[in-house]
Every structure is written in C-alpha cells, then in structure tokens.
C-alpha cells in the first residue's frame with residue numbers, strides 16, 4: 464500500500480474550516496489542526512507499513528474521516544467495503560457491532576476496534592439468549608434483525624437488514640409472520656410502510672431504540688418550519704413515525720447524503736447524528752443548517768490517538784474475535800440480506 468503524502472495543519476484547517484457548531488463556531492481552528500497532523504501522518508505511515516485500512520462510519524469525527532479513513536460510509540456500504548479490500552488489517556472506527564460484521568465477512572483478516580466506548584443502545588438491547596427464547600415462543604415467525612446487532616444475535620436470526628433495504632426485504636421474504644428486532648421505532652416505520660405498500664404481514668417488535676434518533680419530535684419540526692418556511696427536513700428511519708411523517712425525505716445515511724447531492728434545498732434540518740451535518744458542511748459549505756443535531760457518544764468516542772494505539776500496540780480487547788460456529792451462522796444471516804437486497 465502506498466503512503467499518503469503527509470498533510471499540513473493548514474491543509475487540514477482549510478478542509479475542515481466550515482465544520483461549525485451551531486452554524487457559527489469553527490470546530491477546527493489552526494491550533495487544533497496542528498495537534499492532529501502528527502497523529503494523522505503517523506497513522507497513514509503505519510497503514511502503509513502494515514497493509515492496513517481504516518473504515519470510518521459517517522458518524523465519527525471529521526479529523527478521522529478526512530485525515531485517515533480509506534472508506535467512509537454507513538453500515539451497509541462499509542460491510543461491502545470490508546469485503547472488497549485486500550488489506551490484511553481493518554481498523555474499524557465505529558462501534559463494536561460494525562467490527563463484528565467486518566470480521567464475520569472477513570474471518571481471515573485482523574479487525575481492530577479503536578474506540579474504548581464502543582457500544583450502541585440498539586445492539587446492546589438484545590442478546591443471542593434473548594433471541595433463542597423468542598424463537599421458542601414464536602416458532603412460526605421469521606426473525607429479521609437490523610444490522611445494529613452483535614454477531615451472537617445475527618447468528619440466531621434468518622436475515623439482517625439495514626436502514627436502506629429494510630422495507631424491501633421485509634416485503635420480499637417468504638413469510639407473513641415477522642419478528643423484527645431490535646429497533647422498535649424502525650419496526651413501527653416498517654409496519655406503516657407495509658400498510659402503504661398493501662403488504663399484509665404480522666410484525667412483532669423488540670423494545671430497543673437508538674437514543675440519538677428517538678429524541679427528535681414532530682413539534683420541534685413544526686416550530687422550525689414556522690421560523691424557516693423554506694426549510695427542508697431530512698430524517699433517518701430510526702426516528703419515530705411522527706418525525707418521519709413530518710419530514711420531506713427519509714433515508715439511510717448514504718441515501719441522505721445522495722439526496723443532498725441533487726437537491727436545490729439550501730436550508731436544512733438534519734434529523735440524524737451530527738456526523739452527517741459535519742460531512743455536508745465540508746462537502747457542500749453553501750448549505751445552511753438550522754436546529755441542532757445529536758451526537759452519538761459511542762461513535763464520537765473514536766479518536767486519532769486510539770487508532771494510532773491499535774496500529775502500534777493492539778491490546779486483546781481491541782481485536783475482534785468470534786467463535787467459528789457463530790461466525791458461520793451470522794454470515795448466513797448477512798448473506799441472506801445481500802441476496803434479498805439484490806432481488807427485484
């Protein structure tokens with residue numbers, strides 16, 4: 464792998480100068496960029512020496528996305544990127560369930576997770592034991608899990624979905640009894656969408672939520688529309704049905720970014736994790752954002768220091784390890800997603 468040219472603090476500042484908190488305060492002054500640059504350049508050297516790549520979820524901090532990441536995206540896109548790379552080491556700047564997914568898809572590669580706080584309120588709401596119990600209680604149901612689940616949970620489910628393909632896969636699977644887990648709000652949205660599509664399926668839900676997306680509410684949207692009549696509201700399907708009904712566009716992380724590439728909207732309310740707003744501030748600095756986004760404490764706990772640490776001296780807890788039997792069954796669950804997602 465080739466070493467990236469070293470970056471300077473001025474170049475990093477120029478790239479990130481439009482990332483602004485509350486639309487006014489620059490989060491990347493030159494002095495801060497001067498602190499990051501030695502870390503960025505050392506990480507990029509080590510990546511080349513070790514044939515390693517950094518995969519970064521769009522929710523992690525901009526100095527990671529624009530400093531050291533080789534692939535940036537959402538859980539579905541990064542799962543595919545993890546399979547496409549010929550690197551021998553994958554550093555996954557995100558949360559643990561995403562590192563699990565990369566390891567399930569690439570059992571011979573070393574997958575490292577740098578974050579100390581790498582949980583997720585959705586993934587942590589359910590265990591493999593919970594699913595085994597549910598399956599005994601609901602033997603006629605097909606079990607569909609959101610990708611935000613551990614390897615143990617995927618190993619117990621029939622197919623997994625992401626926010627970009629959940630509706631289509633629930634419609635396409637050959638069962639009219641579905642147990643969807645763990646995201647209750649996305650589950651409510653699936654039920655609404657099936658009604659719209661006139662698809663008659665019985666759908667049971669687990670009681671998990673993403674703490675970042677559940678805090679948005681429709682009243683806040685109405686208030687901001689009254690202040691900004693030209694406002695365009697974009698939301699993620701982990702928000703509640705009320706929020707989605709008040710939105711102009713609903714999509715996964717990558718769908719939201721794609722929508723913004725082609726839109727004429729200039730004043731935006733982005734109802735998802737702040738990382739999407741930060742990416743748009745870098746890539747489309749003419750946009751005006753109103754309201755406040757919410758930060759995921761798990762995603763934002765990834766740091767350049769931790770990425771450097773796992774490349775220099777990984778600890779046992781930084782290395783993803785999955786039991787072989789669990790890996791094989793979880794892989795079948797993910798492969799079922801790829802198969803259903805590509806069916807028309």
Ligand code: SF4
Nearest residue numbers: 583584585673675759
């Ligand atoms: S944003 Fe929500 S779903 Fe995503 S990692 Fe954070 S807690 Fe989990």
